[in-house]
Amino acid sequence: MKLDHHLFVCTNQKSGVGDDVAHALKKELKKQHLKSVVADGEKYKNRVQTCNCLDLCKHCKKGSGAAVVVYPEGIFYGDVKPGDAADIVHDHLGEGQVVKRLLLD
Numbered sequence: 521m522k523l524d525h526h527l528f529v530c531t532n533q534k535s536g537v538g539d540d541v542a543h544a545l546k547k548e549l550k551k552q553h554l555k556s557v558v559a560d561g562e563k564y565k566n567r568v569q570t571c572n573c574l575d576l577c578k579h580c581k582k583g584s585g586a587a588v589v590v591y592p593e594g595i596f597y598g599d600v601k602p603g604d605a606a607d608i609v610h611d612h613l614g615e616g617q618v619v620k621r622l623l624l625d
C-alpha cells in the first residue's frame with residue numbers, strides 16, 4: 521500500500537548536517553522518482569521538511585548526524601548523515617521497509 525510520506529529533518533545542529541540531510545533526501549526523491557508516485561490510479565507525494573529540535577538530541581545535536589522522523593508511520597531515525605538518504609528513500613519510501621541500522625527505539 522502506498523502512502524503520502526512527510527519527512528521532518530532537525531536542523532538544530534551547529535554543523536549544518538540537518539540541512540545537508542534534507543537536501544540529500546530531496547535529491548534522492550527526484551533521482552529515485554519517488555517525489556510523487558501514481559499507484560492504483562491515485563497520486564501519492566513524499567515531502568521533506570526541515571524543522572527545529574525533535575527532542576532526540578542525543579542522536580542529533582550531540583552526534584555527527586541529524587534526527588529524522590517519517591510520517592505517517594512515526595518512525596524515528598537518528599544520527600542520519602547525507603549518505604544515508606538513498607537508503608531511507610529507497611528502503612522506507614520505495615519498499616516500505618524501515619532502515620534498521622538508523623532506527624531509534
Ligand code: FES
Pocket residue numbers: 530531532533572573574575576577578580581587
Ligand atoms: S537538536 Fe536535533 S533533535 Fe534536538
